Every structure is written in structure tokens, then in C-alpha cells.
Amino acid sequence: MGKDSQIHSLNISNKDLIGHLETSPESRQKLQQAILGYAEDFLNNLKTDKAYQYNRYEKEEQDSFFDIDEAKYPVAEILPFIAERVDKPGINPASGGHLGYIPGGGIYESALGDYLAAVSNRYAGVFYASPGAVRMENALIHWTGKLMGYTGNFGGNLTSGGSIANLIAISTAREAKNIKGKDLESTVIYTSQQTHHSLQKAIKLCGLGECVLRIIALDDDYRIIPEKLNAQIQKDKAEGLQPFLVIANAGSTDVGAVDPLNEIASIAQAHQVWLHVDAAYGGFFQLTAEGKKVLTGIEKADSVILDPHKGLFLPYGSGIVLIKDIAHLAAANSYEANYMQDTKMHQDEMSPAELSPELSKHFRGMRMWLPLKLHGVAPFKACLEEKMELAKYFYSKIKVMGFEVGPEPVLSTVIFRYLPKNTDANEFNAAIVKAIHQDGRIFISSTTLNGQFYMRVAVLSFRTHQREIDLLLEIIKEQVFK
Numbered sequence: 062m063g064k065d066s067q068i069h070s071l072n073i074s075n076k077d078l079i080g081h082l083e084t085s086p087e088s089r090q091k092l093q094q095a096i097l098g099y100a101e102d103f104l105n106n107l108k109t110d111k112a113y114q115y116n117r118y119e120k121e122e123q124d125s126f127f128d129i130d131e132a133k134y135p136v137a138e139i140l141p142f143i144a145e146r147v148d149k150p151g152i153n154p155a156s157g158g159h160l161g162y163i164p165g166g167g168i169y170e171s172a173l174g175d176y177l178a179a180v181s182n183r184y185a186g187v188f189y190a191s192p193g194a195v196r197m198e199n200a201l202i203h204w205t206g207k208l209m210g211y212t213g214n215f216g217g218n219l220t221s222g223g224s225i226a227n228l229i230a231i232s233t234a235r236e237a238k239n240i241k242g243k244d245l246e247s248t249v250i251y252t253s254q255q256t257h258h259s260l261q262k263a264i265k266l267c268g269l270g271e272c273v274l275r276i277i278a279l280d281d282d283y284r285i286i287p288e289k290l291n292a293q294i295q296k297d298k299a300e301g302l303q304p305f306l307v308i309a310n311a312g313s314t315d316v317g318a319v320d321p322l323n324e325i326a327s328i329a330q331a332h333q334v335w336l337h338v339d340a341a342y343g344g345f346f347q348l349t350a351e352g353k354k355v356l357t358g359i360e361k362a363d364s365v366i367l368d369p370h371k372g373l374f375l376p377y378g379s380g381i382v383l384i385k386d387i388a389h390l391a392a393a394n395s396y397e398a399n400y401m402q403d404t405k406m407h408q409d410e411m412s413p414a415e416l417s418p419e420l421s422k423h424f425r426g427m428r429m430w431l432p433l434k435l436h437g438v439a440p441f442k443a444c445l446e447e448k449m450e451l452a453k454y455f456y457s458k459i460k461v462m463g464f465e466v467g468p469e470p471v472l473s474t475v476i477f478r479y480l481p482k483n484t485d486a487n488e489f490n491a492a493i494v495k496a497i498h499q500d501g502r503i504f505i506s507s508t509t510l511n512g513q514f515y516m517r518v519a520v521l522s523f524r525t526h527q528r529e530i531d532l533l534l535e536i537i538k539e540q541v542f543k
């Protein structure tokens with residue numbers, strides 16, 4: 062009697078609203094029709110839609126439809142808003158005309174992979190919770206590691222992108238080399254002017270900001286000069302400093318430079334320094350015969366990162382970190398938590414949660430696995446080969462048009478500028494970029510090297526073909542020689 066009287070009687074208000082979050086087959090079908098219809102229109106219009114559009118809306122004009130309130134709205138009202146306010150202004154990363162920064166495109170099958178992953182909501186953090194999801198992610202890491210030439214007991218993690226992959230790699234290097242707070246001021250990190258800024262962030266976030274940072278000189282092709290690196294390490298050692306980490310590029314964002322990885326790896330090995338290779342952009346060119354030659358030595362790195370949302374053409378949200386010895390990755394991310402005890406009982410394979418800072422995570426393996434399974438690897442290779450060819454084609458054409466060019470592309474990036482007779486070259490080239498943006502059919506970005514403004518083209522969207530390159534050449538011709 063006493064016990065019964067303590068049972069809580071349910072007092073649920075708004076009972077009619079509770080069922081709203083669960084959909085019926087009919088309502089799902091209606092919603093799917095509307096959303097898939099929208100996606101179809103988006104994809105079918107890509108060829109004619111602009112690659113870049115200025116935002117027509119001033120901040121004060123932003124209407125309140127972005128804000129969340131108590132009201133509900135029909136999908137027929139929501140989709141036009143997304144079209145106008147989200148999918149139009151700014152860069153269109155799905156467009157084949159996107160040749161700025163490092164594009165990728167975003168293959169459709171990945172979107173469907175994300176859909177499946179989200180519908181099932183599989184928990185890919187620990188093996189026990191979803192052995193299939195973890196096996197799938199481990200299989201992708203295994204495939205990518207083998208592609209890089211890794212053998213033995215390597216490991217890795219599927220991340221949200223290259224920045225987080227770099228962060229995981231640097232924290233692993235710090236733990237593996239046992240760098241403590243008291244050591245920081247005598248610990249040396251070697252980078253170059255071409256190092257991506259996400260590594261500056263990673264160094265800071267890993268508490269390594271007080272280390273000595275050496276910026277190693279580059280050759281005319283923006284590649285680290287191995288002899289300079291070696292000499293600097295020797296000098297630092299002689300002065301009682303502790304060389305810790307070398308960061309090399311396998312495709313720099315700026316100019317697409319690939320450092321001489323083989324020579325750098327030998328130097329790092331000889332001095333027992335951790336070698337990290339940022340292959341966010343260049344890594345998947347390893348699928349091509351020519352890329353393999355360019356990336357020789359990558360297999361010797363202690364850690365490598367890649368971005369499938371670049372070289373595998375996935376939508377944004379996909380990076381990979383690989384660590385040559387999985388034990389270092391596990392040590393850097395080890396934890397104990399009583400409430401996780403069940404997860405240790407069924408463990409055929411290591412889980413992402415043991416190898417990364419994340420616990421609950423997006424099941425991001427599906428968006429990479431599904432397209433690779435549906436297409437096989439061959440079309441990815443073919444597309445990457447085409448991008449290298451297109452970059453060479455653009456380089457030769459723009460040179461003939463009288464532009465000053467940077468290094469011949471070893472991957473798919475070209476920098477170039479026009480040297481006008483009577484005006485400032487930096488101002489002139491900046492104005493050309495602005496005009497290209499105003500035109501909007503093709504999007505390119507720019508950079509500054511040694512004080513000189515360069516236009517840059519990075520060919521990596523699977524939707525970029527000769528048509529887009531010829532169109533860009535035409536637009537440049539119109540703008541420069543008008």
C-alpha cells in the first residue's frame with residue numbers, strides 16, 4: 062500500500078503534440094517527394110547556375126525566417142527560402158565551375174549514404190554498439206592506409222575534415238614523443254611558409270604554442286629544401302634543443318606543392334623526429350600512376366591526413382587521419398569511464414571512440430563507403446587523372462596568353478598573374494578576380510606570395526571538365542584584354 066502510493070502517476074500535457082515527431086508512410090512520401098524534387102532541380106540546374114553569386118541581402122534585410130519560433134511551416138514554404146537564401150548566395154561548391162580554394166564537388170551517392178546513416182542512426186563510436194558500422198569505418202581506414210603505402214599495425218580515424226585530422230595527428234605526435242610542459246621551450250617544430258593554417262591551430266590547441274618554430278626555406282617550386290631542414294636540425298641539436306616534429310606538404314593549398322617526402326622522411330628518421338604529412342589535398346592522387354610518383358615517400362610518414370571531401374569528391378565533412386603505429390593513436394586517446402564498461406565486453410576491433418577525441422559521432426563511414434562500393438575505385442582514378450590533365454592544359458593556355466605562371470602543376474593547382482605595362486600588378490590582378498566573381502560563371506580564388514598577388518585555379522571537382530576550363534580562359538581573356 063505504502064509502496065503503491067509512491068508510484069508516480071503520469072501527467073503528460075500536450076498529448077496531441079507527442080506523436081508529431083513520428084512520421085507516417087504517407088507523410089514521409091510527401092516530404093521525400095518535395096525534398097528529392099528540390100534536389101533534382103538543384104542538380105539539373107548546376108550546368109547553368111552560377112558558381113558564385115554575391116549575397117544580395119544586407120544584414121538588416123535578413124528576414125526572420127532564419128529564426129526558430131513556436132510556429133510550424135509547410136515544406137512548400139521552406140524549400141523556396143532555402144533556394145533563395147541558402148543555396149544561391151556565395152560559392153556554389155557543387156558547381157563544376159568552382160575552381161577556388163580546394164573544391165571537391167560532393168557526389169550524390171554520398172548524400173544518400175548520409176541519408177541512410179541518419180535514418181538508421183547507427184552509433185559508430187564503439188564496436189559493441191554497432192559492429193557493422195565500426196567494421197565499415199575501419200575497412201575504409203585500412204583501404205586508405207594501404208593506398209598510402211602503410212603496412213603493419215597502422216590505424217586512423219574518419220574525421221569531419223582535415224583540420225581535425227591534423228589536430229589528432231599533432232596530439233598523437235606530442236604523446237608519442239612524450240613532450241611535457243617543461244620541455245616546450247626547448248622543443249622544435251619544423252614547418253614551411255606553405256604549411257596550412259590548420260596546423261598552426263593544431264599546434265596551439267595541443268598546447269605546443271611555446272615550442273620553437275622553424276620555417277624552413279623553400280625552392281623555386283615552393284618545396285622544402287631538404288638540405289636546409291637537415292642543417293637546421295643539426296644546428297638545433299648542437300645548441301641543446303630537441304627536434305620534435307617535421308610537417309611536410311603533399312599538396313599545399315596555396316600552390317599545390319609537394320615537398321620531397323622521401324628525402325624529408327630520411328632526415329626525420331635519422332634524427333628520430335616525428336614526420337607528419339598533410340595530404341589533405343594531394344593524398345588521393347596516390348590513386349593515379351603519376352600521383353604515386355609525385356608522392357613517393359609518403360609511406361614513411363609517422364602520420365598522414367587526407368580529405369575525402371577533396372580528392373574523393375565527397376561533400377564537406379570528411380577527413381581521415383592515419384597513424385603509422387596504432388598504439389600511439391590509442392595512447393593519445395585512452396580513457397577510463399565506469400559507464401562505458403559494457404562496451405569493453407564485445408570488442409573484436411578497436412573503435413573510433415578509442416582512437417579519437419569523439420564519443421558520439423556522425424556515422425561518416427557510410428558517405429564514403431557507399432559511393433566506393435557503387436562505383437568501384439576506377440571512376441575516382443579516372444577523374445583524378447582528368448584533373449591533372451586539365452591543370453596542365455590550363456597552365457599551357459594561360460602561359461601562351463602572356464601570363465606569368467608559377468610552378469608547373471604536379472597535381473592540379475596553377476597560380477598565375479598578368480603583368481600590366483602601366484599599372485600596379487597587384488591591383489590589376491585583384492581587379493580581375495573581382496570581375497570574375499562578378500561574372501560568377503566560374504569561381505577562382507587568389508593568394509599572395511612574397512608580396513605578389515596571384516590568381517589561383519584548383520581543379521578538383523568531379524564536375525569540372527574542359528568546358529569549364531575553356532570558359533574560364535574566355536572570361537579571363539575578356540577581362541584582361543578588353
Ligand SMILES: Cc1ncc(COP(=O)(O)O)c(C=O)c1O
Nearest residue numbers: 222223224257259314339341342
Ligand atoms: C593542405 C590542407 N590541409 C588542411 C586543410 C584543412 O582541411 P579542412 O578544411 O577539411 O578542415 C586544407 C583545406 O582546407 C588543406 O588544403
